[in-house]
Amino acid sequence: MNIDTTREAVSLLTNELLTRVPFRRFDETMIAVTPGNGHVEYYVPYSVQEERPLFIFDGDIPEHGLAKAAKEIHVECIGSIHQNDAHARKRRDFEIPIPLPTMLHRRFFIIPQGRGVLMRYRKRSLARQYIIVTAAHKCDTTWEFDTTTSTY
Numbered sequence: 001m002n003i004d005t006t007r008e009a010v011s012l013l014t015n016e017l018l019t020r021v022p023f024r025r026f027d028e029t030m031i032a033v034t035p036g037n038g039h040v041e042y043y044v045p046y047s048v049q050e051e052r053p054l055f056i057f058d059g060d061i062p063e064h065g066l067a068k069a070a071k072e073i074h075v076e077c078i079g080s081i082h083q084n085d086a087h088a089r090k091r092r093d094f095e096i097p098i099p100l101p102t103m104l105h106r107r108f109f110i111i112p113q114g115r116g117v118l119m120r121y122r123k124r125s126l127a128r129q130y131i132i133v134t135a136a137h138k139c140d141t142t143w144e145f146d147t148t149t150s151t152y
Helices: none
Strands: 002-012 019-025 030-033 042-045 054-058 071-081 102-110 114-121 128-139 142-151
Touching: 002 142, 030 054, 042 071, 042 102, 054 114
Parallel strands: 002 054
Antiparallel strands: 002 019, 019 030, 030 042, 054 102, 071 102, 114 128, 128 142
């Protein structure tokens, strides 16, 4: 097993900021990545020839949220979210309901250069947070990421 020092995955996990995560390569098609607190290691198919970055995200992807060139390579259910009534406000008739309990998925996908819209949930109230992720290719293997969050 080699540590690939030239490449990193990017993670945006539940209630965390955008971080870079190094990964270990098993062979030309498989890596091991440990996002977040480092307790769970995921084995993900990711080719050595792939130039687009690996993005790890806890949440959902709205319809047409990512470009057609984006590719989901692994998804895993990491639990369910139950709403605490003390932190909830009454839903209005015109709002889209949140199914309860909501299943939380950790998604591993490859994203191209450009913008995408992702959706995650706030920890206490389950309010949706829409996140605009901008990926820009700087040089060879260097990518720059920026996020903008909007809560509704």
